[in-house]
Amino acid sequence: MNIKFRTSLVLGLAIGLLTHLQSVAQIADSIPGKMAIAGSRPDRIILHPGENGETSIAVNWRTESAVTESFLELAPATPGPEFQKDVRKFSASTSKFTTEKEDEPILNFNNHAVKVDQLTPGAMYMYRVGKPGLWSEWFQIQMPDSKAGFSILYYGDAQTNILSQWSRVYRESHLKSGRVDVTLHAGDLINRHNSDLEWGEWFKGGAFLHSSIPTIMTPGNHEFRDVKITEHWRAQFNLPSNGPIGVAELQETAYEVNYADVKLISLDTEQIDESNEMLEIQKAWLRDILTNNPKKWTFVFIHYPVYATKAERTNVKLLADFRPIFEEFGVDMVLQGHDHAYARGQANTIAGSDKLDYDKGPVYVVSVAGPKMYDVNKQEWMVRSAFNTQLFQTIRINGDELVYESYMGTGELYDSFVMTKKKGGNKIVNKIPSTPERTGSRND
Numbered sequence: 001m002n003i004k005f006r007t008s009l010v011l012g013l014a015i016g017l018l019t020h021l022q023s024v025a026q027i028a029d030s031i032p033g034k035m036a037i038a039g040s041r042p043d044r045i046i047l048h049p050g051e052n053g054e055t056s057i058a059v060n061w062r063t064e065s066a067v068t069e070s071f072l073e074l075a076p077a078t079p080g081p082e083f084q085k086d087v088r089k090f091s092a093s094t095s096k097f098t099t100e101k102e103d104e105p106i107l108n109f110n111n112h113a114v115k116v117d118q119l120t121p122g123a124m125y126m127y128r129v130g131k132p133g134l135w136s137e138w139f140q141i142q143m144p145d146s147k148a149g150f151s152i153l154y155y156g157d158a159q160t161n162i163l164s165q166w167s168r169v170y171r172e173s174h175l176k177s178g179r180v181d182v183t184l185h186a187g188d189l190i191n192r193h194n195s196d197l198e199w200g201e202w203f204k205g206g207a208f209l210h211s212s213i214p215t216i217m218t219p220g221n222h223e224f225r226d227v228k229i230t231e232h233w234r235a236q237f238n239l240p241s242n243g244p245i246g247v248a249e250l251q252e253t254a255y256e257v258n259y260a261d262v263k264l265i266s267l268d269t270e271q272i273d274e275s276n277e278m279l280e281i282q283k284a285w286l287r288d289i290l291t292n293n294p295k296k297w298t299f300v301f302i303h304y305p306v307y308a309t310k311a312e313r314t315n316v317k318l319l320a321d322f323r324p325i326f327e328e329f330g331v332d333m334v335l336q337g338h339d340h341a342y343a344r345g346q347a348n349t350i351a352g353s354d355k356l357d358y359d360k361g362p363v364y365v366v367s368v369a370g371p372k373m374y375d376v377n378k379q380e381w382m383v384r385s386a387f388n389t390q391l392f393q394t395i396r397i398n399g400d401e402l403v404y405e406s407y408m409g410t411g412e413l414y415d416s417f418v419m420t421k422k423k424g425g426n427k428i429v430n431k432i433p434s435t436p437e438r439t440g441s442r443n444d
Contacts, residue, residue, distance in 0.1 A: 036200060038064045038109035042129045042136045044203040044236060049182060049214040051240045053257045053264075054144050056117035057214065058238035061129050061136070065108045068094055070131055072114040077124040077140055090114045092129070097235045099196040107196060113238045121145040121260070139211045144181035146259040151180040152395040153213075154301070156337040156367035157188035158205075159222060162198060165371040165390075167205030169409040173392035174209055176411045180394070182257075183213050184264070186337030186367070187220025187303030193230035218266040219253050220303040220337060227274045229253060239266075244285040247278075254282050256289055262397065263295040269304040272317055283321055290329040296421065297397055298331050305336040307364045309343045309376045309385065324349070326362045332402070332419070332426065333363045333395070340374040342367050342386035342406065344415055346428070356381070360425055363417075367391050367406065376439060383430060384415040386438040414438075 036043060042061040050056025059072055070092045075083040092112035099107045112129070119125065122145035128138045144150060153173055158166040174180075190198035203210060216239065223230050234252050243254035253268040267286065271278035290298070304315040306323055326334060327348055348361025358381055369390055376387045390409035395402060400421040406414050416431040 036204075037107060038062050040064055040067055041134050042070070042112070044200075045129060045136055045139075045211040046203070046237065047139070047141060047211055047214050048216060048238050049144075049240075049257050050115055050117060051242050051255075051257065052117070053182065053214065053259045053262075054121040054146065055119050056115065057119065057127075057141070057143075058113070058115045058240075059127065059129060060111060060113050060236055060238040062097075062236065063110050063112065063130075063134075065096060065110050067110060067131070067134070070094060070110075070112040070129065072116070072127055072129050073135075074116060074125055074127045077126045083126055090116060095235060097231070099194070100231070101192065101194045101196060104195065104197055111235045115238065119143050122148060136211075137208075139208070141212060141214075142179055142181075144214075144259055146181075146261040146397070150259060150262050150297075150397040151177070151182075152264075152299070152393075153177055153180045153183045154335050154365075154367070154393040154395060155183070155185050155369040156342075156391070157186070157220065157340060157372070158202065158370040159188045159191050159220075159340075160370055160372045162190065162201040162370065163205045166202075166369055169369045169390050169392055170206055170209070172409060172411050173394075173407070174213070176392075176407060177394050180213060181259075182264070183209075183215045184301055184335065185215070185217035186301055186335055187218050187269075188222045188337060189217060189220070191222055193223050193225050194232065196232070199232050199236065216257060216264065216266065216301075218301050218303055219268060219270060221270050221273075224270050227271065229270075244281050247281055249278065250282070254285065258295070261296045263289075263293060263298045265289070265298070265300045267300060267302045267322070269302045269315070269318065272322075273304060273315065279317060279321060283325070286322070286325055287329075290325065290331075293329065296400075297402065298329070299333050299335060299395075300326065300331055301335040303337050305339055305364070305366045306334060307343070307345070307347060307366070307379070307381050309339040309341040309366050309374065311377060311379055313339060323347075331362045333365065333404075335393075336364065336366045337368070339366045340368045340370075340372050341376045342389055342391055342414075343376065343379075343382045343384070344406065344417075345381040345383040347381045359428075363404075363419070363428070365393065365406075367393060369409075378439065383417075384432055384437065386414060389414070389438050 045061040048058040075087045239252040240255040257264045402419040
């Protein structure tokens, strides 16, 4: 091979590679904010609670595939920079990841994960991830102490127009609520299960908030294809693995997070709906963890609703198999998504009857944070409902009292109640504002 030919070949290959990289970059640039090619510095940093939410954390982040070693540094927070004298360093586990969405560029990058335990309830810490010369910024986090109070920010589906329209609701919720102990997502975070573009939107929409407030999520049907969860789920999240023992399909989708006074339980309703085997496994697991449950407050968060905003969308399997367990063990609230509308109310089976008591039992909520909307049909179980409304919910607990507030995307209060722990059943006092109920349908 002569020198002129070799030079031409090398130049041709270089131009081809440059053209490919430019093409990928142009695709990324043509959809602003949706996708960033992974670099050497960490991005998509997300903080989760550990299995014990008051003493442990789990962090996940992404880099380009060339970065095979990464770390987390942690220190007690201080008013000034002196915290740097007391830093502990943790090595991350690293896994390779390749995007597989057919109409998007194929990208390769690495995901890194660290879990830290034996932290102090109520204490404030700072952490950063990366490695020397390539560190993220420092994030300041507050460990929960549920004996002193506990707070949740809860969201229904984001799903579509994630960066352009969901992000404003997510950001407004944090501006309105201030620091909370955990954020909770009821599934369908994105629309197309393996779309890295959409996952990129979700991470960009939440920005540093994902890194600063512990986040948990249950999967929705849009995180699945053919009853198989997106590979993004376990790669980019670092959720508890304390669900049904030995069931790989439910790892990080059915799990619990425990605090001194609070238990949060995720059930994988897509697999409940599609597989009787997974239904029975989760049913037995739920009954097991609720038996002798010492927690004062118990919440279940799921995607498919037990009670839906339209009667024909009610999930018969959840109604028949899981509602009796919720009632038997006194679950306080069931937080749901999927229906792209809002409804809140109670329902409890009357012994020896096929009728329901709408003043007792768990409080069921259906909510939506993104802009995709469905109709609402008013039903007897509903105390308050809304059509064509993006919302977020705060739940604040102080001892035996729970204050629930649902806000519209603009930050205006739409629904509220106070729940008090009482022997023989919770007492609820509605605090609904004078804002007119936003009912209707797409045909109005």
